[in-house]
Amino acid sequence: MTDLRDIVAAASSAPSAHNTQPWEARIRSDAIELGVAEGRTLRVGDPTGRDTVLALGAWTEAAAAAARARGRALDVQTLPALADPAVIVRAERRDPVARLTLGGEVPVQRTALDRRLTYRGAVRRVPGFLEAASAVVPPWIRLVPIAAGDLRRLSALGTADTLTRPGVAEELASWLRLSPQHPRYGLDGLSDRVLLLPPRLAALAAPFTRRRRLRDGAARVARIGGDLVRRVLLEVPVQAAGEAADADHFVLVVESDELDLGTGAALTRILNSPLGLPAETVFEAGRALMRVWLLAAERGIAFAPHSEVLDSALAQGELQYRLGLGRRTVPLFVTSAGRPLAVPPRSPRLG
Numbered sequence: 001m002t003d004l005r006d007i008v009a010a011a012s013s014a015p016s017a018h019n020t021q022p023w024e025a026r027i028r029s030d031a032i033e034l035g036v037a038e039g040r041t042l043r044v045g046d047p048t049g050r051d052t053v054l055a056l057g058a059w060t061e062a063a064a065a066a067a068r069a070r071g072r073a074l075d076v077q078t079l080p081a082l083a084d085p086a087v088i089v090r091a092e093r094r095d096p097v098a099r100l101t102l103g104g105e106v107p108v109q110r111t112a113l114d115r116r117l118t119y120r121g122a123v124r125r126v127p128g129f130l131e132a133a134s135a136v137v138p139p140w141i142r143l144v145p146i147a148a149g150d151l152r153r154l155s156a157l158g159t160a161d162t163l164t165r166p167g168v169a170e171e172l173a174s175w176l177r178l179s180p181q182h183p184r185y186g187l188d189g190l191s192d193r194v195l196l197l198p199p200r201l202a203a204l205a206a207p208f209t210r211r212r213r214l215r216d217g218a219a220r221v222a223r224i225g226g227d228l229v230r231r232v233l234l235e236v237p238v239q240a241a242g243e244a245a246d247a248d249h250f251v252l253v254v255e256s257d258e259l260d261l262g263t264g265a266a267l268t269r270i271l272n273s274p275l276g277l278p279a280e281t282v283f284e285a286g287r288a289l290m291r292v293w294l295l296a297a298e299r300g301i302a303f304a305p306h307s308e309v310l311d312s313a314l315a316q317g318e319l320q321y322r323l324g325l326g327r328r329t330v331p332l333f334v335t336s337a338g339r340p341l342a343v344p345p346r347s348p349r350l351g
């Protein structure tokens with residue numbers, strides 16, 4: 001018999017921004033109710049909830065992959081709370097955002113869940129990956145390549161611009177785990193190991209992430225451009241994956257014209273909303289993103305995401321311009337991808 005608890009455990013390997021693991025799965029007899037865990041959203045860094053909804057979608061796809069590996073389909077029903085900022089952005093309420101139930105029997109399908117990789121070091125491009133990845137996303141999603149030089153520039157711009165927003169550096173610092181002495185070192189957040197920080201830099205910076213007064217002081221310095229703190233706080237490793245000569249770099253975009261989102265005022269309202277899309281569309285895009293990430297895993301390819309490009313209106317605007325993307329094309333995720341040249345460290349998990 002398929003146990004929903006096994007599926008929930010396997011899905012906890014899903015990716016999330018800053019490794020916040022924002023999901024909360026409750027088992028109700030024959031269903032999994034998926035909600036958002038208190039204190040695990042990025043209220044300042046992710047004010048639209050984009051990354052939280054993508055992570056919830058990725059979690060759901062991971063659960064579906066775990067069910068398929070056991071020969072079962074997973075039926076997914078999204079609920080109105082998915083579009084509620086009180087749930088998605090602030091996690092003040094714990095209403096479920098989706099309900100998952102086991103469906104009929106399907107052919108057993110192997111999953112690469114335990115091989116999925118995020119790696120911020122040097123990689124080598126694997127030819128043909130983007131073409132193969134385009135085949136596992138729905139027709140309203142496109143994976144648009146971006147040149148390495150453009151991404152590097154936009155990443156620097158996004159990083160600098162994001163840093164000037166009050167509270168962003170403090171929030172990020174609260175998710176850094178730079179020393180094994182940190183009480184949450186093995187549980188969540190970003191460790192010195194996954195950020196590939198040199199030990200001396202990590203040791204120097206660790207106190208700034210744990211003591212509030214030091215952290216707030218460091219964030220003030222970061223705001224005026226302190227380079228060392230900026231590197232540590234904004235996940236820019238000394239040797240960025242974006243620097244690798246031959247990685248793939250791409251943007252996952254939603255072509256809203258390909259969806260039935262209405263016309264006139266109704267459509268304008270959606271395009272002008274904080275997410276720029278209906279929440280269910282972003283959730284579905286999170287599921288597609290996870291399918292692409294798992295396809296990568298099957299080929300030994302790791303992702304090095306660059307959300308800073310979308311977190312800054314300046315950088316995002318320039319991205320749309322450089323790639324010739326119109327207003328109805330909404331970018332949701334930016335990443336580099338390639339086969340790591342060293343063994344990637346594992347991210348911590350709550351369990």
Ligand SMILES: Cc1cc2nc3c(=O)[nH]c(=O)nc-3n(C[C@H](O)[C@H](O)[C@H](O)COP(=O)(O)O)c2cc1C
Nearest residue numbers: 015016017018019051054118235305306307308347
């Ligand atoms: C929506 C989303 C946005 C992310 N943005 C970034 C990012 O900007 N920079 C980065 O280094 N990693 C980013 N990541 C990767 C996470 O940091 C990573 O998934 C998390 O730390 C867990 O590690 P794992 O993927 O190795 O399990 C993002 C992941 C998701 C799902």
